[in-house]
Amino acid sequence: MLPTDLLSFRYHGETIAPKKLEIDDRNLATAHQLIQCFLEAQGCTQGDLDRQLQDLEGDTPDYRIKRGLAHILKSNLSTFEVVSPLEPQELRQRVFTLAATTVPCKESTVTTLEKLAHQLSQELKREVLPVEIKAGLYSDLNENKILTEFDCPTPEALLHRYNLSQVQGVFYRATAIKITAHRNDPGEYKLLFRYLKLFQLMAYIEGDADYGFTITIDGPTSLFKPSTRYGLALAKMLPALLHVTKWSLEANLQTRDPFSGNWKQGRFSLNSECDLVSHYPPGKTYDSALEESFVDRWNSTKTEWKLEREVDLIPIPGSVMIPDFRLVHPDGRSMLLEIVGYWRPEYLQKKFAQVRKSQCDNLILAVSERLNLEKAGVKVKDVPVPIVWFKDKLLPKQVLSVLE
Structure with missing residues (x-):
């Protein structure tokens, strides 16, 4: 901007x-x-x-x-980086410490840089040249940072x-x-x-x-x-x-x-009729590998239930909840599926609060057994919708057992 x-x-x-x-x-x-x-x-x-x-x-x-x-x-x-054999602050300290033992002059400056270059070559196990030290002394200043990458x-x-x-x-x-x-x-x-x-x-x-x-x-x-x-x-x-x-x-x-x-x-x-162009990437097909693997398994399962992604939104006071999937049966039945696999307490508190506020009677929650709901302050008995528990992966047969 x-x-x-x-x-x-x-x-x-x-x-x-x-x-x-x-x-x-x-x-x-x-x-x-x-x-x-x-x-x-x-x-x-x-x-x-x-x-x-x-x-x-x-x-x-x-x-x-x-x-x-x-x-x-x-x-x-653009990416600008500090290019120096050592962190510039540490490099300045090493140079000034060595320089303090000699009389200031052009010859002693060359000697100091050569001496430190030899020391750093041994410490870093690669050749360090005096010119690198000279360039790195104040390489942390913005004007001395090097343009290393440019996304053209x-x-x-x-x-x-x-x-x-x-x-x-x-x-x-x-x-x-x-x-x-x-x-x-x-x-x-x-x-x-x-x-x-x-x-x-x-x-x-x-x-x-x-x-x-x-x-x-x-x-x-x-x-x-x-x-x-x-x-x-x-x-x-x-x-x-x-x-x-x-x-x-x-x-x-x-x-x-x-x-x-x-x-x-x-x-x-x-x-939306404006001629502006976004540089943000479009949304990912799946939010996680867990969702993607579930879809792959569902597609190979013999069932009349059709799996659709993010086609329903559940309005709640002041916000909205977007379930991960909708499950539709040829006879007209429709269920929503939300996968809860994220562990942060704030997220869990908000997610289960949304479920209670939504008053949605056709929602299923798939919840990872690895989540510490008790520590997050979530009481499972207060959750008003069916819960499918899973470990490392969510299996279609677990969801189908609830649907049937």
Whole structure:
């Protein structure tokens, strides 16, 4: 994402419109030029790269665009590492300790580096050159870190990433966000809800799978004290939302007037018809190897029950529960199956609380015997649905015995 000073917006009354780049020949050429700069800088220091980028910016009026594209390449697609025979702090201590025993001069500096290089070659059992020691002394400074890896994007992908970052910047000062996720594939919902949990966003969810969900998310400026970290977490949610087929979003913002410095209210809206492209990977087919192996065994089992993945959502007050599977019989019977194999006490408490609140009468829980439910404060006798216990693997015949 982009820092605040590299964001560009247009204001139409209270409405904010992020400025985005056209995917045209001119912008593609600029993106290609910056990507080449990073490719050629592999193995060089960050300081050398920064100087090349500064020369590339020059005094052109579009310097902020180039700087924004470079920021994305540097912060999201580049790996800078400390390259030194020892940890720089320890290396400095060794060098200075040796240097203290001699009179400061050019000749003694060479002698000190050669002496320590010989010592380190014996300790590390590889040849250490004096030039490595000299380069490693202050290699922990950002400007001296080495560009060791670069995940090279296409110019078009870089421009899409830049446009997405411009829109993400809107959420840094959001007071509230309301997302309407219309009727979609349940797997898309699950991916979105997973990212809401991952980024620890405070969300209230209403609705059901047949008509869609309304998700209300508190923004950073709605907290007792505005939190930049929370604003960043909120912005990280947007690429996940782009994987949902049909949705709309409205945000209330609190922005500072660039002229008077006073705070003012702003608005922003977006929907699934936007031309933004997500760089997040789509959801995995299975959440775990346990689920995948269960499906493989089920497919080789002779049964009339058909196994479907994540096609139902169970609404509960303020949230939603998405069972792992639905089991459908030709005679019309339908059961839901949720596999509980994760051990963290907080997860177990939340999962079983969801089961109680759902009041779902066609749900089966498959629970690992290795879980310490008692330690997590879960009382099995209070669980209102059938439980299938398993050890290392969940067998179809265990589930079928409950179904029949």
